[in-house]
Amino acid sequence: MAISVQSLFNSTADVYRLKMISGKEGSLRSVSWMYYTEDVSTLNFLRGGELVITTGMEIGRLAENNGKSQDSYIVEYLSRLINAVSEQGASGLILNLGKYIPSVPEEILLLCQRLQLPLLTMPWEIHIIDIMQDYGNRIVNDRQKGQSLEKTLFNAIFNQKDFNVVQLENTAFAGAKEFSIVLLELPEALAEKDEDGFTRYMDYSFNVKTGLHAGEYSYFLYENNIVYVFHDDGHQHLEQIEKAARKDKNFVQSRISVSGVCSTARELKEEYRHAELALKMANQETLSGDYDKLGVFQLLGEVQDRRVLERMYENILGPLKEFGKEKLDDYLNTLRLYLCSSGKVQKTAEENSTHRNTVNYRIRKICDTLNVDLSDGETRYMIQTALYIKELLKKI
Numbered sequence: 001m002a003i004s005v006q007s008l009f010n011s012t013a014d015v016y017r018l019k020m021i022s023g024k025e026g027s028l029r030s031v032s033w034m035y036y037t038e039d040v041s042t043l044n045f046l047r048g049g050e051l052v053i054t055t056g057m058e059i060g061r062l063a064e065n066n067g068k069s070q071d072s073y074i075v076e077y078l079s080r081l082i083n084a085v086s087e088q089g090a091s092g093l094i095l096n097l098g099k100y101i102p103s104v105p106e107e108i109l110l111l112c113q114r115l116q117l118p119l120l121t122m123p124w125e126i127h128i129i130d131i132m133q134d135y136g137n138r139i140v141n142d143r144q145k146g147q148s149l150e151k152t153l154f155n156a157i158f159n160q161k162d163f164n165v166v167q168l169e170n171t172a173f174a175g176a177k178e179f180s181i182v183l184l185e186l187p188e189a190l191a192e193k194d195e196d197g198f199t200r201y202m203d204y205s206f207n208v209k210t211g212l213h214a215g216e217y218s219y220f221l222y223e224n225n226i227v228y229v230f231h232d233d234g235h236q237h238l239e240q241i242e243k244a245a246r247k248d249k250n251f252v253q254s255r256i257s258v259s260g261v262c263s264t265a266r267e268l269k270e271e272y273r274h275a276e277l278a279l280k281m282a283n284q285e286t287l288s289g290d291y292d293k294l295g296v297f298q299l300l301g302e303v304q305d306r307r308v309l310e311r312m313y314e315n316i317l318g319p320l321k322e323f324g325k326e327k328l329d330d331y332l333n334t335l336r337l338y339l340c341s342s343g344k345v346q347k348t349a350e351e352n353s354t355h356r357n358t359v360n361y362r363i364r365k366i367c368d369t370l371n372v373d374l375s376d377g378e379t380r381y382m383i384q385t386a387l388y389i390k391e392l393l394k395k396i
Contacts, residue, residue, distance in 0.1 A: 002030035002203045003142040004214050005051065005092045005118045008135060016131050018094075019121050022109040026116035028213060029091040030203045031139060034132045040081050048089035049204030051135065053128060054081065056100035074101060078108045086115045089204060093117065094131075098124025149173070150220045153229045156265045157181075157272045158222070165265055172215040173231045179268050180234030180261045181275045182241055184226040185254035191224065202226070206251070209244040212237060225279070229268065234258045235290070242288060255282045257289035277301040280395045296385070300392050309389045316386035319369050334362045336387050339380055 006027035009020055020027065032049030038057045046052075056077065063073035078101075085093050093112075095101055104121065112119040122131070149171050155163040168174050190198055198221065207219075216237070219228045230237055238258045245251035259275035262268060274291040281297055282289035291298065303309055323331055334352055338359065341347040345363075349356040363374065372379045 002032065002049070002146065002214065003139055004028050004030055005120075007214065008051070008138065009118075009120065011138075012131070012134065015134075016122050016126050020118060021104060021121055022112035022119040023092070023115065023117040025113075026092070027118045028211065029118065029208050030214065031091045031135070032200070032204055033139060034135050035090070036128060036132060040077075040084050043081075043084040043088050043090075046085075046088040046090055048200055050088075050090045051092050051094065052085050052090050053094040053096065053132065055096040055124075055128070059100050075105050075107050078105070079111060082108065082111055082115065082117060082119075086117050091118070091204070092120060094120045094122060096124060096126070096128060097121050145171070146218070149218045153218050153265070153268070154220055154222070157227075157229075157268045160266060160269065163266070168265060173218075173265070176231035176265075177263060178232050178261050179263070179265055179271065180230050180232070181259040181268065181271050182228040182230070182234045182238055183257045183259075183272075183275045183279050184228065184241060184245065184251065185256070185279070186221065186224045186226055187250045187254050189250045201250075206244060206248060209248065210237075210240045211244075212240060225276075227272070233261050235292075238288075238290075253287070255279050255287045255289065257282055258291065260291050274298075274301075277396070281392070296388050297392055300388060301396075306393070306396075309393060313386050313389045313393070316382055317370070317390070320366065322369065323365075331362050331366060332387065332390070334359055335366055335383070338363055338374075339384050339387070343374065 004027065008031060009018055009027070012018065013020075030049055031051045032047070033051070035046060035050040035052045037043065037052060037054055043052070056074070059073055059077050060070045062077060063070045066073065068076075078095075082093060095104065097103065104119070109119070149168075152163065152167040152171075153173070168176075173179075190201060193201065202219070216232075217228050217230050219226060221227070228234070228237070228241065235258055238256065242256050245254055245256060257275050257278035259271035259278065262271050277297070278289035278291040278294060280289075281294060294301070300309065317332070320328055320331060334348065334354075337348045337351050338345075341351070345356050345359050349359045352359065367374060370383075372383070374380055374383075
């Protein structure tokens with residue numbers, strides 16, 4: 001999480017007489033550092049997220065070299081500059097108007113609007129060194145606060161003896177009445193990056209695409225999952241993250257899940273476990289899981305001792321192992337479809353792509369082996385529970 005162009009603008013517009021004249025749609029981009037340049041070719045050194053500032057000092061010389069007037073060359077120069085700034089993943093551009101750039105042409109406003117690149121202006125009287133030092137200090141302070149918040153929330157979940165709710169004071173999480181977690185699987189491509197490369201990609205690329213506001217969340221990496229912590233209901237943010245993930249080359253195949261909602265930061269420990277369960281039970285097609293929609297798996301997931309679930313399954317459906325592994329999977333699938341269809345043989349046959357006689361034979365064989373009567377409601381409930389247990393154990 002990093003400070004945004006909009007945040008810097010809001011807090012310093014009066015001090016430096018700043019105006020945001022185009023590209024406001026991209027104003028939530030995170031700022032990694034300040035970068036001063038008068039040479040477009042140096043923009044290759046950008047690493048992403050920088051807020052670029054220029055006076056246009058080179059316009060006159062370049063215009064003369066190209067046999068053009070300075071006024072006519074401004075659009076060409078600024079277009080090359082802006083396209084390069086955008087391609088290098090910078091967060092925005094500040095033009096120091098006056099001596100070399102008297103005003104901003106309409107074509108430049110339209111270009112920044114199309115690229116959704118924040119374009120700010122400040123008058124010549126404002127010293128560049130002042131705004132660069134100020135913004136540098138603000139970026140460093142914000143980064144330190146962000147790291148402190150991440151550590152605090154990490155402790156709230158995984159190391160509660162070192163957590164004190166007082167540590168959330170003076171943060172966006174102070175006084176929150178709701179907390180939640182969204183988990184996003186870390187893709188292999190990002191797992192191979194070093195910590196700085198991973199953080200830079202998340203702060204200045206992926207998180208920008210989600211449209212999440214800097215104050216809405218904190219995130220950190222834990223056990224190959226990216227943990228987003230929110231001070232409200234995470235369901236409203238799940239769609240934003242999921243939408244960005246499906247369009248991102250790295251995250252397109254990553255599973256994502258959301259926890260329930262808790263009322264205190266200390267309860268985040270349980271919500272992480274809930275989000276983790278939802279991630280493991282994620283829909284195979286959508287790759288998305290919602291703890292609040294897990295149904296009976298919410299209850300089964302609370303059984304911390306796996307052996308309890310294994311014994312229950314064995315007590316109910318264990319005798320079917322005599323069918324052999326290949327047959328067992330077919331028989332259990334038939335049984336599952338039969339119970340889900342309330343005992344409708346024809347519907348089971350259609351969904352199982354088999355003949356109704358085969359369904360009747362398998363169900364009869366199951367009943368004989370287990371010595372049960374599937375017309376009995378309690379029996380159906382116990383067997384259905386055992387099938388849920390099998391599915392849960394397979395995924396966890």
